[in-house]
Amino acid sequence: xxxxxxxxxxxxxxxxxxxxxxxxxxxxxxxxxxxxxxxxxxxxxxxxxxxxxxxxxxxxxxxxxxxxxxxxxxxxxxx
Numbered sequence: 001x002x003x004x005x006x007x008x009x010x011x012x013x014x015x016x017x018x019x020x021x022x023x024x025x026x027x028x029x030x031x032x033x034x035x036x037x038x039x040x041x042x043x044x045x046x047x048x049x050x051x052x053x054x055x056x057x058x059x060x061x062x063x064x065x066x067x068x069x070x071x072x073x074x075x076x077x078x079x
Contacts, residue, residue, distance in 0.1 A: 008031075012024070019052075025052050025057055040058045040077070042062045
């Protein structure tokens with residue numbers, strides 16, 4: 001049921017780079033024509049979160065069972 005929530009998906013094999021490589025995040029930013037600070041990554045891997053933050057993305061680590069609102073609160077997001 002997740003695919004209908006997204007307009008596009010980005011795959012490492014198509015981008016020829018993968019998270020947490022900065023080029024992955026920069027390519028996504030260019031493709032969707034959004035500034036890094038306008039993008040939010042929610043990921044379960046701390047390395048990917050750090051990689052996104054290093055290029056200016058907002059990013060939070062989230063594991064299944066975590067409270068998403070709590071994870072987003074430091075960014076002023078959530079309910």
